[in-house]
Amino acid sequence: MFHPSAELRFVNAQVGHGVFATRRIPRGTIVWVRCALDIELTPEAVVALGPAYQHIVPHYGYPEANGHWIICWDNGRYLSHSCEPTCLKPGFDLQIALRDIEEGEQFTYDYGALNPDPADEPFRCLCGAPGCRGRVTAEDAERLAPDWDARLAAAFPDVLGVEQPLWPFVRDPAAVEACARGEQPLPSCRLHFRPPAQSRFSSSMP
Structure with missing residues (x-):
């Protein structure tokens, strides 16, 4: 579920639609919850859908570490990529704002953290961020994970100090609160990474 203070807007012909803030979203705000x-x-269920669905599922969904595909039911499926993302997901099923997101600014995520398929061609990046990598590959996740974890750890204490309209949907609120208070380590974003050898629609089971 995506934050209620967000709306879908057309960006351009290359990007398509993106999700934009309708008010200022402070750092530490939970912007999406599974x-x-x-x-x-x-x-197996993806394969059973038939050939016509094989490009739709990876376009609107993302694979988790267990190989299952998640397709967001609302605006979450339109989240655009940026090499300087405004939000990321720690080892919980939620995303937080890494910094203040101003009214009218786009919510963005780093697609490198969404388990790109090693068999695919690198995704050409057009984000325009100062630190743009130029392309997104399956190798990005492990290389960038330490930086993502550090940025998440810096923003996570703010979770308890800002309005959280998505809090009722958080699956493990006690653990989230404990991490925000510094009582236990914040789980790494690596918990969501798929094994490198796992292909797009292969099962993670032996």
């Missing part, structure tokens, strides 16, 4: 309305598909 909820009961999101669709989860096993690799």
